[in-house]
Amino acid sequence: MKKGFIFDLDGVIVDTAKYHYLAWKKLANHLGFEFTKEQNELFKGVSRKRCLEILLEIGKREATQEEFDTWMVEKNVDYLEFIENMDESEILPDVPKILEFLKNNNIPIALGSASKNAQPILEKVNLLHYFDTIVDGNNVTKAKPDPEVFLLAAKQLGVDANDCVVFEDAVAGIQAANAAKMISIGIGDKNVLSEAQFNFKDFTEISTDFIKNL
Numbered sequence: 001m002k003k004g005f006i007f008d009l010d011g012v013i014v015d016t017a018k019y020h021y022l023a024w025k026k027l028a029n030h031l032g033f034e035f036t037k038e039q040n041e042l043f044k045g046v047s048r049k050r051c052l053e054i055l056l057e058i059g060k061r062e063a064t065q066e067e068f069d070t071w072m073v074e075k076n077v078d079y080l081e082f083i084e085n086m087d088e089s090e091i092l093p094d095v096p097k098i099l100e101f102l103k104n105n106n107i108p109i110a111l112g113s114a115s116k117n118a119q120p121i122l123e124k125v126n127l128l129h130y131f132d133t134i135v136d137g138n139n140v141t142k143a144k145p146d147p148e149v150f151l152l153a154a155k156q157l158g159v160d161a162n163d164c165v166v167f168e169d170a171v172a173g174i175q176a177a178n179a180a181k182m183i184s185i186g187i188g189d190k191n192v193l194s195e196a197q198f199n200f201k202d203f204t205e206i207s208t209d210f211i212k213n214l
């Protein structure tokens with residue numbers, strides 16, 4: 001079995017994309033334009049700063065540095081309000097089954113997420129105790145598809161990069177895992193995540209035998 005397992009957060013462990021969407025939509029509406037669920041797909045796995053740049057391109061809005069900074073904060077305040085009451089019921093199907101299996105086999109587990117809110121979310125859904133280390137938007141300087149987030153996670157686990165497996169729902173995340181020379185497992189639409197080495201709709205399709213054989 002591979003020696004380190006790295007999980008993305010949004011779209012892999014929990015579906016926070018719907019809350020990000022509500023917060024970005026609120027900001028877009030405040031700025032006087034629409035923001036659709038289809039457009040929100042572009043934001044998956046993308047840093048908050050880059051999301052705002054894309055949002056302003058969509059709305060054809062210019063921003064001063066001061067406005068940009070204010071809107072970043074406003075979006076996050078709204079997002080934190082939307083996720084305030086998240087609990088275990090929001091964990092995606094069979095995620096605990098895989099985490100439990102890895103834990104029982106003493107396999108190191110890391111989080112590798114672009115989010116700066118990763119730790120409080122894991123606390124809310126009561127999964128924080130499974131993770132040996134957390135690498136998130138607070139620790140990295142280069143966003144996915146750069147492999148930095150996953151390479152740092154491997155380093156913190158004390159495991160060689162090519163002994164790691166990554167679960168990801170975003171194209172940029174799969175590219176980052178491949179660039180880190182890790183096994184990439186796409187969670188979601190296999191047509192979208194075609195660069196992944198393995199594809200599954202969700203964790204209900206992943207058996208413990210599959211994990212053992214990696």
Ligand code: B16
Pocket residue numbers: 008009010011017020043044045046047048051076112113114115116117118137170
């Ligand atoms: P925050 P992941 C990503 O999480 C989200 O997919 C992306 O939509 C979001 O903009 C990014 O985190 C930053 O999140 O605003 O909380 O710092 O998929 O990398 O776990």
Ligand code: MG
Pocket residue numbers: 008009010011012044045168169170173
């Ligand atoms: Mg994701």
